Amino acid sequence: MAQPQTMPHAAQPAVSAAGWLERLAQLAARKGLLLSNVRERDPRDFELLLASAALFLPAQQLLTERDANEHLRRFLQTAGAMLDTDHVELRRWLADLGFIHRSDYGTDYRRGMLPAWLHDAAAELDAVQLASAAETARAAKAQERAARKAAWLARTQDVAAQALAVPPVGVGEVEVIEQPPPPREHGIRDEALMRLAIDQAHNAWALGEVPVGALVVRDGQVIATGFNQPIGNSDPTAHAEIQALRAAAELLGNYRLNHCELYVTLEPCAMCAGAIQHARIKRLVFGAADPKTGACGGVVNLFAEPRLNHHTHVERGVLAGDCGELLSRFFADRRALRDAAAAG
Numbered sequence: 001m002a003q004p005q006t007m008p009h010a011a012q013p014a015v016s017a018a019g020w021l022e023r024l025a026q027l028a029a030r031k032g033l034l035l036s037n038v039r040e041r042d043p044r045d046f047e048l049l050l051a052s053a054a055l056f057l058p059a060q061q062l063l064t065e066r067d068a069n070e071h072l073r074r075f076l077q078t079a080g081a082m083l084d085t086d087h088v089e090l091r092r093w094l095a096d097l098g099f100i101h102r103s104d105y106g107t108d109y110r111r112g113m114l115p116a117w118l119h120d121a122a123a124e125l126d127a128v129q130l131a132s133a134a135e136t137a138r139a140a141k142a143q144e145r146a147a148r149k150a151a152w153l154a155r156t157q158d159v160a161a162q163a164l165a166v167p168p169v170g171v172g173e174v175e176v177i178e179q180p181p182p183p184r185e186h187g188i189r190d191e192a193l194m195r196l197a198i199d200q201a202h203n204a205w206a207l208g209e210v211p212v213g214a215l216v217v218r219d220g221q222v223i224a225t226g227f228n229q230p231i232g233n234s235d236p237t238a239h240a241e242i243q244a245l246r247a248a249a250e251l252l253g254n255y256r257l258n259h260c261e262l263y264v265t266l267e268p269c270a271m272c273a274g275a276i277q278h279a280r281i282k283r284l285v286f287g288a289a290d291p292k293t294g295a296c297g298g299v300v301n302l303f304a305e306p307r308l309n310h311h312t313h314v315e316r317g318v319l320a321g322d323c324g325e326l327l328s329r330f331f332a333d334r335r336a337l338r339d340a341a342a343a344g
């Protein structure tokens, strides 16, 4: 028997019914799949999805166009809900592949031939099994997502609660220094908030950006976060500090952030130092020093110039080791990738 002309591969290893259901379940956990993309990326997935749709048409039955559409719509609501398409496009693909046949007058439809690699498994499967495999996969995915969210929230609230239980250091205090103060450990509060900034830095890394994270805190609440993303945003000003300042100003409806503290994992550059001063940030806390572009002592110190800065108290070196290590790891990783690419 001739296979449909549009078949992308000649000989494919046959799939079992269980293998079919498993692959459908994996695909079902996704969203907004375009058939044309699937076809380009993975012709096997493409055929498996369309064959799944074909199994929604009862075998050995002539169907009116209306009935055929009804079955295909049911597929798109259940087993095929991850597809971004409608029954018309779907029907066209199915007819092109020969998975459904249209009568000469174009009035009746029936299920056609499936490719050899799907043929045996198809005989063991029906619409109900396909729909339930997809639903189960989607429910599991939703549950996993909910659990991750709950864990994240618990962790954040925990850190934030610990952080906020300790009053800020060096804010609004009248310093009467009679003796040189003992070398001070960084406050638990600063460290806990810096850890949240480090979380933000990880977001940057996940997008392939230099991992720097920032947050704005007001009245003991984290009101805005930001991470470095100049590449992704095609924006040379999209440093973590600027992102967080923008979000905070928008939230407060005020370009002055008088009562706010800014936490950032890396010493701010001149641009960010300027923005911090324009925003009248009350207190800046940063982690690792930046000997290349730091504007808080690394290269220059714009905060030490009283003609420029009347507002911002600077606290440096909070979790500097952790913040710096993240950057070192990122650059080492990038070098290794580059070397691997160069090696072929």
Ligand SMILES: [Zn+2]
Pocket (backbone or CB within 6 Å): 239, 241, 268, 269, 270, 271, 272, 273
């Ligand atoms: Zn900057």
